[in-house]
Structures are given as structure tokens and as C-alpha cells.
Amino acid sequence: DAKTTQPTSMDCAEGRAANLPCNHSTISGNEYVYWYRQIHSQGPQYIIHGLKNNETNEMASLIITEDRKSSTLILPHATLRDTAVYYCIVRVDTNAGKSTFGDGTTLTVKP
Amino acid sequence: DADVTQTPRNRITKTGKRIMLECSQTKGHDRMYWYRQDPGLGLRLIYYSFDVKDINKGEISDGYSVSRQAQAKFSLSLESAIPNQTALYFCATSDPDRGADNEQFFGPGTRLTVL
Numbered sequence A: 001d002a003k004t005t006q007p008t009s010m011d012c013a014e015g016r017a018a019n020l021p022c023n024h025s026t027i028s029g030n031e032y033v034y035w036y037r038q039i040h041s042q043g044p045q046y047i048i049h050g051l052k053n054n055e056t057n058e059m060a061s062l063i064i065t066e067d068r069k070s071s072t073l074i075l076p077h078a079t080l081r082d083t084a085v086y087y088c089i090v091r092v093d094t095n096a097g098k099s100t101f102g103d104g105t106t107l108t109v110k111p
Numbered sequence B: 001d002a003d004v005t006q007t008p009r010n011r012i013t014k015t016g017k018r019i020m021l022e023c024s025q026t027k028g029h030d031r032m033y034w035y036r037q038d039p040g041l042g043l044r045l046i047y048y049s050f051d052v053k054d055i056n057k058g059e060i061s062d063g064y065s066v067s068r069q070a071q072a073k074f075s076l077s078l079e080s081a082i083p084n085q086t087a088l089y090f091c092a093t094s095d096p097d098r099g100a101d102n103e104q105f106f107g108p109g110t111r112l113t114v115l
Helices: B096-101
Strands: A009-013 A018-023 A031-038 A045-050 A061-064 A070-075 A084-092 A105-110 B004-007 B010-013 B019-025 B031-037 B043-051 B054-057 B065-070 B073-078 B087-094 B110-114
Touching: A009 A018, A018 A031, A018 A084, A018 A105, A031 A061, A045 A061, A045 A070, A070 A084, B004 B087, B010 B019, B019 B031, B019 B087, B019 B110, B031 B073, B043 B065, B043 B073, B073 B087
Parallel strands: A009 A105, B010 B110
Antiparallel strands: A018 A070, A031 A045, A031 A084, A061 A070, A084 A105, B004 B019, B019 B073, B031 B043, B031 B087, B043 B054, B065 B073, B087 B110
């Protein structure tokens, strides 16, 4: 599976959009981009995934560049409860067993 | 009730002791996983199982063993615990029949301390 690079930490004001970047320059054509988050030592929680089209669900939006070498997770109106570590993972669709959770981005939402 | 449960939630033990961490799931998923997480770091895969008869080593399997007793149960054992196995351990499940939608569902974690 392709390796990802994320900033170590980011801050965001409450109510504003949080944009979390992820670089995956070695991504292969059959690899998806998945995002999870982990709130204070709880089990990680799935957020969203995509292949090449932008995706949106009730939690977030995922923007994938046309060359698929990077992506951005967008939390449209961040709340204090969104403070967490966010992990960007790249893998083929059936290969969850080899998902590599790197160090992720610690997002702190401030009042 | 939680879909993925782990027992115990917290455990303190001594070096050399045998420890078993248990994971149960009610999601009906074939695939189960064990991860460990060290402070400030991401998750590392220890073992994974694609079905009851299929067990695979992850990136850090040394010092650990697993048992898939049934589709719903996947146990992790530390045969002789050592202090650097002190960590937060997570169990997870996924359903390969969902294709790209097979996100992983994680348990609440077991905090293990080896003195």
C-alpha cells in the first residue's frame, strides 16, 4: 500500500472549516484513500473514503486531486468534539488487513 | 450494545506472565485484526484473520500469538509479557463483501501495562 504524509498538527477555530491535507504521491490506480479519526485513545472511527471522485457524507467531504497524489479532508463546521487525530490511509479496496495507520494529524479545534 | 467489544479494558501485569486479550464482535464480519498503539504514535498491525482458518502475521507479530475461536472471537496472547509490550491494544473487524466500503470497525481498546 502507498505511504502517506500528513502534517503533525493543525489548529482550527470552532465553526470554521477544517482542511486536513494528505500526500500520497505513490498511490496506485486501484488504491483508495480512506480517512479515520481517533478521539482521545478511543478506537479509530471511519470517516470517508474515495477513489478519484470527490465524496461527501454527513461527517465530511473528501477532495482528491486529479492526479490523485494528494487529498484533503474537509470538516465544514468544526466543533470542539472534532478535536482528534486524523489518519489518512491508502489501500486497495479489499486490503483492510494491511492498512497502515501512520502518526496522523492532531487537529485541535479551539473556541 | 457495542458491535466490537474487548476484555479486559485495563490490565496490569508483571514481566513473564502470560496474558490473553479477547475480542468479540456481533457484526458478522469475517475479517478481524489486532493492532497496538504506543503513546503519540499511530496503530501498528500485529495479526489479522480473514476467516476462522486464515491467520496472518502483521508488521509486529513477534512476541504475540492469536487464536480465532469462531467467526465472532479473536484472541491475542502474550506468552511471556515484557515491559515494551505496554501499549493500547485495539481489535477491529471488516466485511470484505462490501468491496471498497469495507471500512474497519474498532473496539474500545485494552490498555495493558507490563511492569
